[in-house]
Amino acid sequence: MPRLEMTLQELKERALFVRRDIIALLARSQSGHSGGPLSSADFGTVLFFHEMNVNPGRLDDPSRDMWHFSIGHITPVIYSLMGERGYFPLVDLLQFRQFKGHLQGHPSKHDTPGIEVSSGSLGQGLSVASGMALGSRMDGIDRRVYCVMGDGEQQEGQVWEAAMFAAHYKLDNICGVIDYNRKQIDGDVQDVMGIAPLADKWRGFNWNVIEVDGHDVAALVQGFEIARATKGKPSLILAHTVMGKGVSFMEDDYKWHGVPPNREQADQALREMGTSLDAWTARLERCTKPEVAPGPGPGV
């Protein structure tokens, strides 16, 4: 079954796995972003393990939903979700950003099967998703298209060109998600370049805006359901999140936007999450098949 529809408890557990993956792969690569991947882990898990109809075993499945991360820099969470969902073996995460691996610093269609369109330059993704949604509607394909954006990214003008376009064409098969963690690389979003009132801006562009606690799995499940039931306009999940969520010393600190933890910090983070760097790395190394990754087993 392409759609898994996990229980809330299973989703919470899987989101924890994803967070552990993020830390373990960053500890190995010693390059990449920590903050956004951790703030996106909960809604990402709800998307990949409950909401979306995806088929890692048949990437060109014509009935599949399409997803696109406009914030290409949060590859640690994208790849963790893909690995946990069975797009490729979890062990591959340990080659993140390495020359011999297939996991580029930013998503690359031709390196990582399952990525629909490469991304990495902010502001472009919602336009891409709009094209996917419009093309699918032209062909009569009952498909939803999901597009994850950042809050700092809202400063890009093209986001608003796309917002106008999707509403003009009443693309109700689009669901945007904004990781509203209020931090960007240079500091607090409101200090760098204010974007408030963000929900009102999107409503003003004729979108259906659904504000949720981006770490409340039940609220996210419900939010995506409301989006799916909304006809005649595109929907936006405005996910209020905390940068670095789940790691005490990273939470709400913009300095963790674009840097990885060192090995000691990673081990500490993983101990806060009930495991250790060695134990979780060993779990990744054991997962050598592309499949919905099994649980870590007792003692991890």
Added chain:
Amino acid sequence: MTGVTPAAPQAPASVPSLGKPEMKRTREGFGHGLLDLGQRRQDVVVLVGDLSGSTNVSFFAEKFPDRFIQVGVAEQNMMCVAAGLAAAGKIPFLATYGAFASCRSADQMRVTVAYTDLPVKIGGAHGGISVGPDGATHQAMEEIAIVRSIPNMKMIVPCDYWETRKATVAAADDPHPNYIRFGREPVPVVTGPETPFVIGKANLVRDGGDLAIIACGVMVYEALVAAQELEARGVRARVLNMHTIKPIDAEAVVRAARECGAIVTAEEHQVHGGLGGAVAEAVVQSHPVPMELVAVHDRFGRSGKQEELMAAFGIKAPDVVRAAERALARKRAR
């Protein structure tokens, strides 16, 4: 070279009437090419950024309204919407002025379209100084340099109405991104409906062994006029229509260098990074010969009539003749 079969030596097509040529707009060739495609392929869709009339995609819009997408004045969005449509299985053609298609949405072309290698077809209208009265902002003269520097992109500069029409149709069959550059004003028709057109394969339009003139776009006509003048001076010039700048037909270029010993390139584009540069890259790496580049020399355009601008910017047939004489003098001095 990617995907291009090396050519057998080819007979030149019939030489057009140079004295009083038929004049036709290349943008009309784009519009009619899209009409051809609309009938032939259901997966072709057309996007425009509020320029339906002046890019002639209005022909398609009238006939196939369900496959026509108005994007408004938002070229960056248009480039990426086209990418999304391609990812969903469509063959999208987008149309705007070349100045915007190549510069304003260059990042979108690079990252979303080319890096993903999606079959997005970019129609860049109003290319070159021949745009005329609109002036510098709308006279696109940097597209070749920009587009050919981006991996996976192909760059096509058809010479007339028929070639633009054929290039448009041919682009749809190529599973990679393409950029087609065409102009505003009527320009001489130098090919016909039967003239062959293959992306990446230059057309020999006049044979000769003393010197080769390699031209693209409207400069193919100017090159033919120049070749006629040179013949009167006892010089037999070969003229190659290099309609595809990338991938360049390196085989035809190197053959011209070997057999003619001197090359003039002619383009309605900035001298930096254009056709002349592409030809030089091929020549210097295999068979260096004297080369002269007829192009716009690092200047912005200005308002005026097509003919007076081309003369003022040094890209008319007499300029090609003078460049040929310089190249021949250098060849003799070797």
